[in-house]
Amino acid sequence: MRFAAFFLDGASRAFNHRPTFSKLVVVLAASSGGLVAYADSKSDAESSQNAPKKKVVVLGTGWAGTTFLKNIDSSLYDVQIISPRNYFAFTPLLPSVTCGTVEPRSIVEPIRRVVNKKGADIKFWEAECFKIDPTNKKIHCHSDIGTNLDGTGEFVVDYDYLVIAVGARSNTFNTPGVEEHCHFLKEIEDAQKIRRSVMDCFERASLPYLSEEEQKRNLHFVVVGGGPTGVEFAAELHDFVSEDLSKLYPAIRDLVKISVIEAGGHILTMFDKRITKFAEEKFQRDGIEVKTGYKVVKVSDSLITMQNASAGEVSVPYGMAVWSTGIGTRPFILNFMKQIGQGNRRVLATDEWLRVRECEDVYAIGDCATITQRKVMEDISAIFKVADKDNSGTLTVKEIQDILEDICIRYPQVELYLKSKQMRGIADLIKDAKGDIQKESIELNIEEFKKALANVDSQVKNLPATAQVAAQQGNYLARCFNKMKYSDENPEGPLRIRESGRHRFRPFRYKHFGQFAPLGGEQAAAQLPGDWISIGHSTQWLWYSVYASKQVSWRTRALVVSDWMRRFIFGRDSSCI
């Protein structure tokens, strides 16, 4: 109990009383500070000092893969990275790239440079994995580069451990016409295409002999999805139009219209209501139309059709549309899921140690997977049995306290539940179950124990698909790999509940450091842990400093900052290249 109370108090103190900046500069940072832990039921670690190094194959060079790569000790493993992109992209700045506030090359770092900096012998192959064969521990890849590679460009790679970090794809929810007519915003190429397309719309609308109606259609920019990406893009586009393009296209500047279409009741629903309200009001002042409660059902080359509960089906002409409604699983991952018996799931599932369920030696991190947290109620009898050391059939407070630390590590929802109910420790929980009684004399039977923990599983939530989560997972997994041998003999994890002994590592635990929503006009909103909200111009400057500090190298940091300065001085470029 002491541990739990300390942890909760400490955490809440940190969130509420520390200066803001020290919290913010570690947003997205992957260093979790405390001991990280890892559990593996099989003892398949290195057998001897002289054996060849085990092969770790990493798929993907996004946040998860690159952070893993930066932290893995390549003297212990033979590491290979496979990705269709030979660079890491700082994706949180992608919306800025769409309008030229930041140049695409300023936010990318060649993966070979990352490898070089480590001074490590790590192999990189620019290729795409299209099939995983977990039975034979092989992955099948093909290279998309050029057409004149001899043969089909296919090759096979063996692995001992596989780390899947391929990210996700945009989810169209099978809406007809989206693939053909909408832009996505997941890759550098997407951002470049959007930039070109925005300029094309302006040039097209400027052509002679066009009716005003036709001009208006070309200058109607539609963003489908009111999440952080869509909202940031709409804000960037509005800035681009009002600060730069209106001077260069004076004849048509009043015909520009930006719309954000959101199926839910509000935009930015994952943020605090105050931020949502501020964003909606700011967009209204800026003339950005926010259509909430509208679901897009069809997209043609010139019309977007949407449905609304009261208005029915509405079609609006548009010039360019960006689709940003959520993420889906990549096809080859779906195939892999069928192979390993996860065919009825929508996303690849891992356990709390990021191991793919029902598949040995395969790990999945980042947007391509979700952690399925074991429920307390599934294990409640086993927990009771482990805690009940004297086999009395009842638990004393001391017995519960003895096991509570392990329980909180193994089932983080217990801690979240205590926090959400503003309980200080186990005593409060028992109070709820048993009424107000003397602490020392409590004895709980299994039914009372179940009652006390009945609601904790409501706190189990999926992690958001953010860079912050992916980076923390990559870092966690690399550290587990680095001390796998040591931890085999010195397990650090919590008590095993269903089996005997301890887990090798602690399970992965996500630390949320806050999230930004830039809203244009040099204003941003930030939501930080502890319900701390910051909105306005100062938050935008905070955003600048955090995003500059979080760059992956000094090179990209210098480039991004110089891009921002350049934009301040010269504005954004409007050339169609």
Next chain:
Amino acid sequence: MRFAAFFLDGASRAFNHRPTFSKLVVVLAASSGGLVAYADSKSDAESSQNAPKKKVVVLGTGWAGTTFLKNIDSSLYDVQIISPRNYFAFTPLLPSVTCGTVEPRSIVEPIRRVVNKKGADIKFWEAECFKIDPTNKKIHCHSDIGTNLDGTGEFVVDYDYLVIAVGARSNTFNTPGVEEHCHFLKEIEDAQKIRRSVMDCFERASLPYLSEEEQKRNLHFVVVGGGPTGVEFAAELHDFVSEDLSKLYPAIRDLVKISVIEAGGHILTMFDKRITKFAEEKFQRDGIEVKTGYKVVKVSDSLITMQNASAGEVSVPYGMAVWSTGIGTRPFILNFMKQIGQGNRRVLATDEWLRVRECEDVYAIGDCATITQRKVMEDISAIFKVADKDNSGTLTVKEIQDILEDICIRYPQVELYLKSKQMRGIADLIKDAKGDIQKESIELNIEEFKKALANVDSQVKNLPATAQVAAQQGNYLARCFNKMKYSDENPEGPLRIRESGRHRFRPFRYKHFGQFAPLGGEQAAAQLPGDWISIGHSTQWLWYSVYASKQVSWRTRALVVSDWMRRFIFGRDSSCI
């Protein structure tokens, strides 16, 4: 004679004795300093103050078109620009863009920004002209932007004066396979494709299970054409490989090969022999293979086939090829030439005032046209007649001197001839024709006059297809347009030889300020007027300062300089985007 002597002496003094830098900073500058002149046989200028402004339509936003645009007085004309590119590109830096020494956006300036800076009401349309109708004074355009413009995207524009400045296209000399398999280097997009392609070759060669032969093929970079562009690209690529890529691709760095294939006997033949020799020796030291005397006859997806007088036909495998052998005429210009009776020519011909021959009110500047200089010998009888004021049948020295200034302006080859023979004036010329006699007593009959001038036409040369020429032509033509009305009444040009009176303007006269050839490794060569040669590291710094000073705006200047600095500090980016 005084004029000619002064001009020649002055010019030669300036070229030989002035400090180098003051000469260099005006390289490519379009301000010619002296009075520019323009001639037009028809008096079709503005009829009255109240009449609507005449429409000047400019095709193209390259060096010629943009310089014209910057200098035209838009209060006098209704100016419209039509180009498929909505920006001006500083093309001399294109080879730097191919390897990321400079970013593409750093060398482009949106044409609307140029217009905005003038504060002028000039219209720009992003479209491509596909047909000129000189009879009805109309041009037919179509827009390539997007596919969902209503109709075909075609429109027609009327003009009173048409300025063709569309540049040239790469010339494949109908070599089979070039269009399909080779890169060109004329546009920003070309440079971007080459950059991506270089990186693709490296990533392809790094793939596992490739034979060394296959790796070598992928890493064989071929440049066809040993002109300044091809040589500069080869040098840039060599720097990119040796300074940046060799660190990131250590396993394959020794397999890289760069070849320059040139049909002639040497590379950089338009430069002084000392520069050619230096370049060839430097390339040999750098390991760049220079194959002179080889003519490429066929290109397939993996082989380049070339012919050599002694070796016969040779085929070499390659990974990437850049074709840079010269320029050709655009198809719609060829059609236009047929319409106006120039069908048997290869390039659009203009007179010395940049008017398209056999076509009223149409001008052509830059790489899309050549000036056909009238020969002295064609007009020799008429010249004699004009000079022989007293109709004596013979010319005295005074009579020749009286007309010499006009002759030198109308036929610049006379001046070039005197200079090439190191003659100080007309006396020397006559000496050649008549022997050493007392100057005052000379009298020349028509045959002796013909004999004296018999060889001057050998000095007629086509201007090179450079940015320098195009910019000077654009500037010259804009100034002519600006004072067309004044010059109608106050002709400034030389005496008409076949008709009476004077020409309205002086003909266009090109001033050569020198040319650079960057050779890689921070070394460059420069050839300046007066046979002044500069080679080495200091020349590279000169190159930096000249190219920085010649940027079209402060914005691009700042960007280009910061790109250079960035390259010095961080190296070039190798991401495949």
